[in-house]
Amino acid sequence: MRILVCVKQVPDPNTVEYQIDPATKRLVRDGVTNVLDPGAEVALEAALQLAERDGESTVTVVSMGPEEAVDALRRALAMGANDGALITDDGLVGSDALSTAKALAATIKEIGFDLIVCATESTDGYTGMVPGMVAELLGIPHLSFIRSLEVNGGVLTGQRVVALGYQTVECRLPLLVAIASGSHEPRYPALKGIMAAKRKKVEEYNLADLGLVASEAGEAGARERVLELRPVEERQAGVIVEDDGTGAAQIAALLRQRGVI
């Protein structure tokens, strides 16, 4: 089975406070530490476990981003993916969800697949739109919020998280699944994996390779316009007190005042 995993590079959510550049109205990505999206690591882990179980699958990681996004792909290769594809082109800068999905879908078509694995949402964009759009553009079904999965005889079965519990679902491949956050514990790449990753192949694609036009991608093709950026309304500063043994009583007093006790 050929498994493709869509992974994204994002500013490290553990060390970077996400800020918008007022001039470009885009997320500040320069001069910050970028990492493989933690959500994408979970999706990749799910794919690697699936491939390990059946023993004859390959895992290809696909990313759209700047040249530097190759670092995120290398990390994914170090975790155990077999090879990678990087879609990079100045014309793709500022792409909205649909333009991103078009570039990914065109690349995925080139590569070929049985199963596509995404995360449910990215850490920086968190639109949650790209997986469903990619699936629709490829004319295949998709299942979101998948927390466990298995493939037997070309049919995927799994559990899908819903509001009050979960559904058991099944679908014949080809299919796209979006993996629920926290459902798989990503492995830490071993030194051997990091060394091996340096020799693994990363194929590059640009707009022309994919038969896409610059005027319909990136900033030029964006379908959303930001008119204004406003600061978020801050809450009024509250009272912060060191617990000297009366902390609980102070909380209780406030709860009484609010009529909760």
Added chain:
Amino acid sequence: MPAIWVYSEIYAGRPAPVALELITKAAELGETTAILFGRDAAGAASVAGEFGAAHAIVDARAEYDQHLAPAVVDTLAALVSERQPALLLFATSYDSRDVASRLAARLDRGVVTNATGIEATGDGFRMQTPWGARTVAVCELTMPGTQIVLVRPKAFTAVNSGGTCAVEEITGQIAAASTAIRVTDTVEESTQGPLLSDSKVVVSGGRGLGNADNFGLIEELAAALGGAVGASRAVVDAGWRPYGEQVGQTGVTVKPDVYIACGISGAIQHLAGMKGAKTIIAINKDPDAPIFKSVDLGIVGDALKVLPQLIGEVKGGR
């Protein structure tokens, strides 16, 4: 009045709580139609009317519950292309995101996601969406035609104004290829006490509680206050608590009268799910924890010491 459609997921025979929030808001902005597909659609339509929908388009076949978004999009895409509502609203929720994303790709249209506000401008709509930690963007969609917008739960308040709606029953065309998915079972994972998303009081715990057993204190305080239990993603990921209790950007959005955060650092993704609470109280042993920037009352201290005392105070004070 512009025609506004609200795609309404159905939970337990009624439009989902967030769908009722959207219908209430849509009724302020224009003439509202609730889109209800699935087994329980007919019954849900009358509730949509109570919250302000003037019309409901109902396709009450179980195919939609069985085959999920691809089947829904077949019917919805045909309706939207034919009737071209000015605005089509979805909730940022499980099934709605799947439907909205496929629909946008099929119709080759842009979307605004995570909206927390919508204004009508006369010839279109402007949406507010949180961007980054400190800014809210005001944005619009540039293509003419139906504007597709996904709204976060609790952005608006659902109000039952007691109206009724005119129901139109339809039978959409679902392509064979769109029935590939099958839902074979639905399992409810039990939760006790009030539903987290609608509870007036929420007591949440994070990694600072140290281990899953200490969550007993959170459960006890929540029960004593008649509230619901919430959790940070760190403890859901660690397997201490079920996903249904996760509060935040990727979990449940809550807007209670009182939110008590215990051993939670206050990451932006957690705040996204609870900063609308009227009163926020936090217990954290780190005076620099970001949560303290968003509280009405913050206790710098050990949650494992404060919680038992607080439970005593609450039980004694009833």
